[in-house]
Amino acid sequence: MAENSNNKRRDFLQLSTVTIGAVGTAAFIWPFLKSMNPAEDTIALGTTEVDVSQIEEGQSITVKWRGKPVFIRKRTKDEIDEAKTVNMSDLKDPEEDVDRVKKDEWLVLVGVCTHLGCVPLGQKLTDSKGEYNGWYCPCHGSHYDTSGRIRKGPAPENLAVPPYSFLNDTIIKIG
Amino acid sequence: MSGNSEPRKYKNPVLNWIEFRLPIISYFEKEYGDYPMPKNCNYFWSFGALATITLVTMIVSGIFLAMNYTPHTEMAFDSVERIMRDVNYGWLLRYIHSNGAAFFFIIVYIHIVRGMYYGSYKYPRELNWILGVFIYLLMMATSFLGYTLPWGQMSYWGATVITNLFSAIPFIGEGLKTWLLGDYTVGNATLNRFFALHYVLPFVIFGVVGLHVAAVHVHGSNNPAGIDIRSKNDTVNFFPYMLIKDTIAVCVFGVLISAVIFFGPNLMAEVDNYIPADPLVTPAHIVPNWYLAPFYAILRAVPDKLGGVALMFGAIAILFVLPWLDTSKVRSCNFRPMYKWFMMLFFVNFFVLGYVGMLPAEGLYLLIARVGLVYYFGFFLIITPFVGWIEKPKTLPASISDVYLGGGKESPLPASQNEIH
Numbered sequence: 001m002a003e004n005s006n007n008k009r010r011d012f013l014q015l016s017t018v019t020i021g022a023v024g025t026a027a028f029i030w031p032f033l034k035s036m037n038p039a040e041d042t043i044a045l046g047t048t049e050v051d052v053s054q055i056e057e058g059q060s061i062t063v064k065w066r067g068k069p070v071f072i073r074k075r076t077k078d079e080i081d082e083a084k085t086v087n088m089s090d091l092k093d094p095e096e097d098v099d100r101v102k103k104d105e106w107l108v109l110v111g112v113c114t115h116l117g118c119v120p121l122g123q124k125l126t127d128s129k130g131e132y133n134g135w136y137c138p139c140h141g142s143h144y145d146t147s148g149r150i151r152k153g154p155a156p157e158n159l160a161v162p163p164y165s166f167l168n169d170t171i172i173k174i175g
Numbered sequence: 176m177s178g179n180s181e182p183r184k185y186k187n188p189v190l191n192w193i194e195f196r197l198p199i200i201s202y203f204e205k206e207y208g209d210y211p212m213p214k215n216c217n218y219f220w221s222f223g224a225l226a227t228i229t230l231v232t233m234i235v236s237g238i239f240l241a242m243n244y245t246p247h248t249e250m251a252f253d254s255v256e257r258i259m260r261d262v263n264y265g266w267l268l269r270y271i272h273s274n275g276a277a278f279f280f281i282i283v284y285i286h287i288v289r290g291m292y293y294g295s296y297k298y299p300r301e302l303n304w305i306l307g308v309f310i311y312l313l314m315m316a317t318s319f320l321g322y323t324l325p326w327g328q329m330s331y332w333g334a335t336v337i338t339n340l341f342s343a344i345p346f347i348g349e350g351l352k353t354w355l356l357g358d359y360t361v362g363n364a365t366l367n368r369f370f371a372l373h374y375v376l377p378f379v380i381f382g383v384v385g386l387h388v389a390a391v392h393v394h395g396s397n398n399p400a401g402i403d404i405r406s407k408n409d410t411v412n413f414f415p416y417m418l419i420k421d422t423i424a425v426c427v428f429g430v431l432i433s434a435v436i437f438f439g440p441n442l443m444a445e446v447d448n449y450i451p452a453d454p455l456v457t458p459a460h461i462v463p464n465w466y467l468a469p470f471y472a473i474l475r476a477v478p479d480k481l482g483g484v485a486l487m488f489g490a491i492a493i494l495f496v497l498p499w500l501d502t503s504k505v506r507s508c509n510f511r512p513m514y515k516w517f518m519m520l521f522f523v524n525f526f527v528l529g530y531v532g533m534l535p536a537e538g539l540y541l542l543i544a545r546v547g548l549v550y551y552f553g554f555f556l557i558i559t560p561f562v563g564w565i566e567k568p569k570t571l572p573a574s575i576s577d578v579y580l581g582g583g584k585e586s587p588l589p590a591s592q593n594e595i596h
Contacts, residue, residue, distance in 0.1 A: 067360040
């Protein structure tokens with residue numbers, strides 16, 4: 001009887017020691033893992049303001065936001081129509097054009113292919129715009145339309161729309 | 176003197192003193208002096224030694240490069256150019272290191288081909304094979320990290336594409352990617368940690384190589400006939416026979432790598448990496464290093480992001496279970512009339528995958544990559560188990576010595592070599 005309770009006592013001590021040890025080790029490892037996440041100053045570099053008054057219809061500019069390229073395009077009438085008339089069932093990642101813009105003529109996108117992170121072509125007038133008249137990623141052949149939606153190729157999602165707002169008619173704040 | 180009670184194994188008293196306290200002398204004697212090597216081993220058996228020597232060369236040249244390299248996005252590219260132009264013999268150190276990496280992979284690929292063709296991965300050397308695949312994985316990680324350091328266009332975009340592979344993982348992918356990068360894109364935090372990891376991983380590789388060698392020495396080396404050692408007559412001592420043989424291999428290797436370092440140092444380099452990294456412009460063609468290209472071809476052959484990533488990692492992971500996929504008891508392909516040709520085709524297929532992995536993924540190249548992908552997995556999952564069941568192997572020689580008496584075709588040495596014993 002005495003021996004039995006002694007064994008239970010040992011089991012309890014062993015189990016609790018191992019548990020505390022495991023929790024302690026995990027708690028010790030956490031700061032090391034966490035230190036690899038973006039630092040405070042990296043997170044703080046969050047917003048960019050852009051003056052878009054010089055952009056003509058049909059032109060695009062590329063600005064840098066959080067180290068990534070952001071495409072700002074003043075779309076033509078044809079491009080807007082093209083983007084609005086697409087049948088949702090033709091889309092890999094269905095999204096209405098109205099949900100992707102704040103003003104019809106201004107399209108703001110993160111210029112990073114959702115496949116493996118290359119910068120798609122289509123910003124310069126001489127670039128290939130792909131089969132859907134938007135952007136074309138040369139790395140692995142993804143085609144985006146005039147709303148930056150994925151239409152063909154390996155990319156799984158549409159080009160992301162960053163958080164942005166119009167401070168007035170000509171200044172966009174990204175972030 | 177307290178030495179009276181100590182055993183006197185060696186003539187040299189210093190060696191005896193050390194041996195009594197740490198039996199390291201007898202360890203080296205056993206593992207590298209008297210270690211019995213099958214006497215029919217051909218020059219394929221020199222590639223393990225070559226790989227070890229290359230690893231040491233890479234570590235040494237890397238340490239000296241690190242003395243002049245600056246891991247900062249603003250300064251990395253220029254510091255590499257300074258190594259090339261201003262640091263004494265900096266160009267030599269860098270070309271040894273960059274070409275050494277390529278040759279390291281050539282050697283290790285030949286070493287793997289040796290292991291596969293002669294069935295070195297089979298019982299009782301499975302763990303040895305697993306450790307080898309680990310080394311190969313660590314090498315791929317290390318070379319990828321190192322390729323980022325010069326901070327050229329290929330460095331930057333290679334790092335972007337590879338780290339984006341992790342974003343394919345459902346739910347945690349995006350967070351994992353940011354955690355790996357330490358930023359929202361490849362940036363200074365990324366370069367810093369890649370440098371730290373590139374410095375430390377080779378020492379990890381060195382440790383695993385130690386286990387890999389220790390493991391092979393437990394049951395002894397395999398040989399071209401793939402049969403076990405039966406008597407002392409089947410072997411020669413590592414010293415001096417294999418040491419001399421390996422030394423010749425090292426000399427030939429030295430001539431080859433020197434020819435590249437001095438006359439074609441950029442043969443295996445990408446021109447685009449001499450353009451400083453630009454986060455706003457992607458090069459038209461992102462190409463991996465040729466030694467990783469077969470896996471890149473597999474990634475691009477699949478028209479789905481997660482699927483491509485899964486198959487690419489699967490292509491490496493499947494190597495771990497090869498010992499259990501192979502159902503044949505016969506080790507050497509010399510005695511496996513069917514599997515031999517499937518094996519040869521596998522090597523050719525891997526080479527072709529690497530070739531199309533360097534070319535744009537479109538049209539015929541894409542088709543070839545898809546066929547290659549099917550054969551790659553088909554070889555492991557279907558051909559390897561089934562051929563093992565249906566194939567009738569040739570008669571194995573009774574012993575390694577018999578290989579010479581019976582005039583076995585696979586014998587690389589003339590029969591007169593037998594007279595040594």
